[in-house]
Amino acid sequence: MTSPLPPSRPEPLPAASVLDLAPVIPVVVIEDAADAVPLARALVAGGLPAIEVTLRTPVALEAIRAIAEAVPDAVVGAGTVITPEQVKETVAAGARFLVSPGWTDVLLEAMQASGVPFLPGVSTTSEVVALLERGVREMKFFPAEAAGGTAYLKSLAGPLPQARFCPTGGVGPGNAPEYLGLPNVACVGGTWMIPADAVAAGDWGRVEALAREAAGLRRHG
DSSP states (O other), X not given: OOOOOOOOOOOOOSSSOGGGSOSEEEEEOOSSGGGHHHHHXXXXXXXXXXXXXXXXXXXXXXXXXXXXXXXXXXXXXXXXXXXXXHHHHHHHHTOXXXXXXXXXXXXXXXXXXXXXXXXXXXXXXXXXHHHHHTTOOEEEETTTTTTTHHHHHHHHHTTOTTOEEEEBSSOOTTXXXXXXXXXXXXOEEEOTTSXXXXXXXXXXXXXXXXXXXXXXXXXXX
């Protein structure tokens, strides 16, 4: 009897952490799978290689697979991951990192076993401490503005300097620099470089230009 082939090992990131690839991680909701590749190419050309494709539409897995296969310079990840099944499905489709809006022990165990980097979502100090206790130092702060914004993150930097965050939720070009100026913020997540009307019109040049502006934002230090 022939034994099944072992799963392929995920390709390593071109940086020590997904948080270090660019100052902004685009958070992408893809309604039409045909948009996935040109959108990813525009973002990469603009200097934003890490792309979070959220699992909010029926074509999300197809989009992740298409980007992974056709845009080698993209580091495509899966967002809104909330079940162990989604962890397996997205990694099998080619996701190279995972992002969740929150976490449980069951979900965290699945993400830790996935073989790819992950950003579990937190919005309270207790959640941050619980993750640090489990050896996780990199997290998504969500929903950033609703959960306290830059003031909240600034207050965490003193007692919990070992935690690094990617704030997402209410972050845009107006407040992104303030977030990026904090010592415990490595990058931010947002959607402003992907206007719905530009995607609908296939105006990838506009997406690339907005991505380039976002990639030019300065991080702390």
